Amino acid sequence: MKINHFLILIVLLLTIYVIGCNMMKGAGKDVESVGKSIQKTADKK
Known part of the structure; x- marks a missing residue:
């Protein structure tokens, strides 16, 4: 269970990071x- 939560957290953080980079590039x-x-x-x- 803990590994699944950790992986979900990592995926969410990476997604936010990528979205943020694309937004800054567009800006x-x-x-x-x-x-x-x-x-x-x-x-x-």
Whole structure:
């Protein structure tokens, strides 16, 4: 029983970790695109 609970905990933690990494990667792309837009606007002026 204890091994099953431990394995479930490990799987849940790894899942949360992977989801978190993907969210941060997506957020990084969003911030990068905003930065590029600001740079393009500044270059036009």
